Amino acid sequence: MTATVEAPPAPVEVEPRPRRRSPLDRERPGVRVAAWATIVVFGGFGLLPVYWMLTTALTPDGKVFAYPPALFPTDVTFEHFAALAGNSQLFGYLVNSAIVSSVTAVLSVVVSAYMAYSFSKFRYRGRRSLMYLVLSSQMFPQALLLVTLYALFDAYDLLNTYTALVLSFTTFTLPLCVWMLKGFFDTIPDSLIEAARIDGASQLRIIHSVIVPLSGPGLIAAGLFAFVRGWNDFIFALTLAGPDKQTLPPGLTNTYLGEAQTAWPELMAASLVVSLPVVVAFIALQRFLVGGITAGAVKG
Amino acid sequence: MSTVAPRRGTPGQGLSGGVFAVLLVLPGLALLAAVVLYPLVSSLVTAFFEQSLVAPGRSFVGFDNLAAVLDSDFLPLLRQTLVFTVGTTLVPFVIGFGLALALNTRIRGRGFLRGALLLPWLVPAVVTSFLWMWIFNANYGVANGVLETLGVIDEPEAWLSSPGTAMAAVIIAKTWASFPWMMVMLLAGLQTVPPELHEAAQVDGAGTVRRFRSVTVPHLRGIIGLVVLLELIWNFQHFDTIYVMTGGGPAGTTETFAVAVYDTFYKGHDLGRAGAIGLLWMVLLLVLVVGYLRVVDREEKP
Numbered sequence: 001m002t003a004t005v006e007a008p009p010a011p012v013e014v015e016p017r018p019r020r021r022s023p024l025d026r027e028r029p030g031v032r033v034a035a036w037a038t039i040v041v042f043g044g045f046g047l048l049p050v051y052w053m054l055t056t057a058l059t060p061d062g063k064v065f066a067y068p069p070a071l072f073p074t075d076v077t078f079e080h081f082a083a084l085a086g087n088s089q090l091f092g093y094l095v096n097s098a099i100v101s102s103v104t105a106v107l108s109v110v111v112s113a114y115m116a117y118s119f120s121k122f123r124y125r126g127r128r129s130l131m132y133l134v135l136s137s138q139m140f141p142q143a144l145l146l147v148t149l150y151a152l153f154d155a156y157d158l159l160n161t162y163t164a165l166v167l168s169f170t171t172f173t174l175p176l177c178v179w180m181l182k183g184f185f186d187t188i189p190d191s192l193i194e195a196a197r198i199d200g201a202s203q204l205r206i207i208h209s210v211i212v213p214l215s216g217p218g219l220i221a222a223g224l225f226a227f228v229r230g231w232n233d234f235i236f237a238l239t240l241a242g243p244d245k246q247t248l249p250p251g252l253t254n255t256y257l258g259e260a261q262t263a264w265p266e267l268m269a270a271s272l273v274v275s276l277p278v279v280v281a282f283i284a285l286q287r288f289l290v291g292g293i294t295a296g297a298v299k300g
Numbered sequence: 301m302s303t304v305a306p307r308r309g310t311p312g313q314g315l316s317g318g319v320f321a322v323l324l325v326l327p328g329l330a331l332l333a334a335v336v337l338y339p340l341v342s343s344l345v346t347a348f349f350e351q352s353l354v355a356p357g358r359s360f361v362g363f364d365n366l367a368a369v370l371d372s373d374f375l376p377l378l379r380q381t382l383v384f385t386v387g388t389t390l391v392p393f394v395i396g397f398g399l400a401l402a403l404n405t406r407i408r409g410r411g412f413l414r415g416a417l418l419l420p421w422l423v424p425a426v427v428t429s430f431l432w433m434w435i436f437n438a439n440y441g442v443a444n445g446v447l448e449t450l451g452v453i454d455e456p457e458a459w460l461s462s463p464g465t466a467m468a469a470v471i472i473a474k475t476w477a478s479f480p481w482m483m484v485m486l487l488a489g490l491q492t493v494p495p496e497l498h499e500a501a502q503v504d505g506a507g508t509v510r511r512f513r514s515v516t517v518p519h520l521r522g523i524i525g526l527v528v529l530l531e532l533i534w535n536f537q538h539f540d541t542i543y544v545m546t547g548g549g550p551a552g553t554t555e556t557f558a559v560a561v562y563d564t565f566y567k568g569h570d571l572g573r574a575g576a577i578g579l580l581w582m583v584l585l586l587v588l589v590v591g592y593l594r595v596v597d598r599e600e601k602p
Contacts, residue, residue, distance in 0.1 A: 028508070030508075031405065031508055032405070032407070034402075035401070035402040035405045035407055036402070036407065038398045038399060038401070038402040039399065039402050039403075039407075039413065042395045042398050042399050042402075042479075043399065043413060043417060045395065045476065045479075046395075046399075046416075046417045046419075046420050046476065046479065046480065047416060047417065047419070049420070049431055049432070049435060049476060050419050050420070052431070052434075052435060052442055053431050053434075056434065064440065065439075065440050066440065067439060067440055067444075067445065067456070068444070068445035068448060068449060069440060069441075069442050069445045071442070071445075071446075110327075111327045111328045111331065112328065114324040114325070114327060114328070115324060115325045115327070115328040115329075117324055118321045118322070118324035118325045119325075121321075122320075122321035124321050124322065130325060130329070132593070133332065134328070134332065135593075135596075136589060136593065137332050137336045137337075139533055139585065139589045139592070140336055140340050140582075140585075141537035141557075141558060141561070141578070141581065141582070141585065142537070142539070143537070143539055143557075143558045143559075143561045143562040143565075143578075144339075144340065144343050144344075144561055144574075144578040144581065144582065145335070145336060145339040145340055145343060146339075146562070146565065146566070147339070147343040147346065147561065147565045147571055147574045147575060147578060148338075148339045148342040148343045148346065148571075149335065149339040149343075150353070150565075150566075151353070152334075152338070152339060167331065167334070167335060168335050170331060171331040171332060171334075171335035171336060172335075174328055174331065174332065178328065203320045231424070232424040232425060234424075234425055234426050234539075234540045234543075234544070235539050235540065235543075235562070239566060248424075249424055249425070249426040249540075250426075252426060252430070253426055253544055256430075257430075257433075257544070262433075264434050264437070264440070267430050267434070268430070268431070268434065271423070271427040271430050271431060274423075274424055274426075274427060275422065275423040275424060275427055278422050278423065278424065279419070279422050279423075282418070282422050
């Protein structure tokens with residue numbers, strides 16, 4: 001048991017750097033090997049499909065529809081992306097997705113900010129029950145809600161409208177957005193609000209001029225999350241939107257899977273395009289996310 | 301997990317808001333009532349009526365719908381839903397926990413891997429479905445290509461249209477979409493384990509496996525309970541992946557409660573039967589939700 005090859009260079013710094021070493025880092029080779037084996041096998045399961053989506057999207061039709069498939073592309077083409085760009089029907093779905101998701105984002109931020117502020121800064125009877133109600137509302141299966149929601153929207157002539165989608169998506173974002181924003185507002189000291197009140201600001205004015213400017217990052221994170229929620233939804237858009245207002249997820253499903261021979265490379269290219277805004281949004285909000293998902297316990 | 305009920309920064313009393321505080325919650329409450337609460341209750345109530353999506357009017361039939369469902373579809377639906385739910389929770393848990401442990405070591409490239417491995421979780425559910433349909437494609441799929449080259453199978457398999465393999469294929473697809481979230485949550489949990497605990501255990505002569513069992517796992521018990529319960533709840537009602545990939549087929553072998561309720565209502569136009577399946581589904585789901593709320597409640601108290 002010779003000292004495991006740890007030949008640390010003599011500490012040059014006068015002050016010892018407080019190194020928080022993970023207990024596993026001194027580890028024996030066995031643990032290292034196990035860690036790498038896990039990464040190769042499980043990480044491969046995670047990343048190889050991404051590689052395959054990319055490869056398929058960039059491969060000409062003639063090479064894609066061959067068996068056994070070539071694992072490494074020899075010809076690279078952008079023709080499938082070009083085909084998407086020239087498809088006016090898909091462009092319509094894209095516009096619908098953009099409109100529905102953006103309006104959802106704005107409405108969700110407004111509604112959940114008011115709600116979160118009330119939960120965070122005031123104490124009243126029933127507050128706790130309300131918070132539980134918001135939290136548990138995401139637990140009800142959407143397929144079941146649709147059984148009568150469809151007729152309800154129909155009764156108000158809201159079927160095949162953006163409104164039906166925006167109202168539904170906004171509601172489903174409440175648990176996460178309210179929780180996330182409540183966490184944000186909790187860190188704003190009450191004394192600030194009291195000071196504004198003494199200065200004669202109205203309750204609403206306090207929210208708009210004191211709280212909102214202090215909560216920019218939280219509001220943006222909530223908005224991005226709500227955007228993604230609307231962007232990714234499948235079942236509501238499939239059921240309530242009708243052909244004209246359909247968003248990308250059901251639109252792509254109906255366009256490509258409805259055909260006898262699916263144009264897989266084009267569908268993979270479209271998949272990359274649909275995923276892109278979500279990835280961008282995530283990169284923007286990732287530092288809020290881990291706390292947020294624990295709190296609201298919602299998944300996009 | 302202080303984020304569940306962050307009280308820090310706010311004195312316990314709170315501000316006096318009176319009517320204003322209530323007004324603030326009204327828009328959100330109205331949405332919840334219209335989009336969740338009313339539809340939920342009225343959908344469950346239709347279980348006791350004969351009612352069509354396309355014709356007006358309904359008639360009370362008592363427990364007829366429920367009896368009809370219990371007589372025919374219920375057991376296969378329950379079995380398939382449970383297989384899907386447990387499969388899409390346990391497999392991602394094992395993969396997510398394994399990766400979390402591996403990425404919690406100081407290996408090279410872990411920052412990149414942590415980010416890259418989130419991609420499967422980020423893509424929309426329909427994209428997951430498209431991708432795995434293509435991978436499992438009977439004629440040109442890469443799954444067949446690789447497995448045949450490795451000699452695992454002799455001839456191309458129609459994974460998604462064979463009753464014996466469709467459920468496994470759907471579970472694999474959903475696993476791919478689920479494991480990153482579990483990985484992130486467990487990794488966050490692992491990073492809260494105080495290194496001193498491990499060091500003390502090491503001094504006491506505990507090996508890696510022993511420390512994992514006696515230090516890591518007990519410390520993570522709360523978060524493990526939470527992620528497993530939440531994933532069970534989500535998967536118990538999951539719709540998108542199954543519906544896009546197989547539509548519940550072949551021969552109904554991947555049909556779950558979610559798909560059955562949807563098809564009965566939207567394609568079959570039979571609201572009463574959809575409500576009856578939904579009612580049974582809801583009762584089972586409630587067990588999971590109550591469990592979840594209890595875990596949250598316990599975690600919330602310091």
